[in-house]
Amino acid sequence: MDILHDPEKHRFTLLQNGEMAYVAYRIENKMFDIRHTVVPVPLEGQGIASALVKEAYDYARQQGYKLVATCSYAVCWLQRHPEYGGEPSSDYCEGNACAL
Numbered sequence: 001m002d003i004l005h006d007p008e009k010h011r012f013t014l015l016q017n018g019e020m021a022y023v024a025y026r027i028e029n030k031m032f033d034i035r036h037t038v039v040p041v042p043l044e045g046q047g048i049a050s051a052l053v054k055e056a057y058d059y060a061r062q063q064g065y066k067l068v069a070t071c072s073y074a075v076c077w078l079q080r081h082p083e084y085g086g087e088p089s090s091d092y093c094e095g096n097a098c099a100l
Helices: 048-063 072-080
Strands: 004-006 011-016 019-028 031-038 066-069
Touching: 011 048, 019 048, 031 048, 031 072, 048 066, 048 072, 066 072
Parallel strands: 031 066
Antiparallel strands: 004 011, 011 019, 019 031
16 A cells, blocks of 8 residues: 655545545644544545555654543554554543444
């Protein structure tokens, strides 16, 4: 997958079959927070969301940021990957169940 990082827009993107999937993030107080994960319906079920989140968090780790997530998908991803040492952000709203 050809994932591109656009630091000016705070996004990691993937263009496939004319559809754009992306992860939007915010950096504040040395914390890298994935705020939104968007995968259009035609691209669902292909592992794209996971690949985008992994790419974003790998970048953040290389930069020395603490990993947090407001996006419910990213929170679930961090729970499935405890080796990343991430956690829900203070903005995360409980109640979105993770399918582990």
